[in-house]
Amino acid sequence: MTDQQIGPWYKQPWLWFILAPLIATVLYSTVYITASIVTNDGVVLEEYTKKAKAFHKDNRLNEAARKLGLSGTLRFDTMTSDINAELISAKGEPLPEQLQLTIGHPTKASLDINVLLHQLKPGHYAGELKNTLQGNKKLIISPINNEWQLIHEAEPPYDQIPFTFGNQ
Missing domain, CATH: 2.60.40 (Immunoglobulin-like)
Structure with missing residues (x-):
């Protein structure tokens, strides 16, 4: 095959077939990491403290x-x-x-x-x-x-x- 029949790398369908899941994973993980950092659960009303792996109620x-x-x-x-x-x-x-x-x-x-x-x-x-x-x-x-x-x-x-x- 010659260079005229192959075309540039970014026009190859197999390249995008392989890269699409990787790009989607990076985008989804960015969104979820941002959401987990920005949001606050704020669930507990009473006084609890965490010591090691145990929670103690005050x-x-x-x-x-x-x-x-x-x-x-x-x-x-x-x-x-x-x-x-x-x-x-x-x-x-x-x-x-x-x-x-x-x-x-x-x-x-x-x-x-x-x-x-x-x-x-x-x-x-x-x-x-x-x-x-x-x-x-x-x-x-x-x-x-x-x-x-x-x-x-x-x-x-x-x-x-x-x-x-x-x-x-």
Whole structure:
């Protein structure tokens, strides 16, 4: 064969047949590596630390609530979007003016909902929920300064069912 019949290297079909999977692999791996570096899972709501190959849960905030003798109930009213909470300190400790309610999604931190609960009278708090709740949630009540926390795993339905926190 002569040079006129073969043509330039980049016009050879077998070359592109061999290079196409390699080029596609480089492109896909670049996209996936970029996505894994840029995105953040942010799944864990509670305090965990990793030591070697084990994960250790930090219970200091839960233990602080237990030492204060804190317990309470939480109710959602989906018709009016109200949240009502009652908090009791068995040891007579003063209760905060405001509470932070975190309604945590089990797998996506971007779907967590934070609601500020204001004290109506001692031990009684109210707030407004702007979203509808679907699926299992982790309910975390804590003061604004995050000195302690009460946690409850909640399942639907959420309407008018009291969720109990602490030692009641």
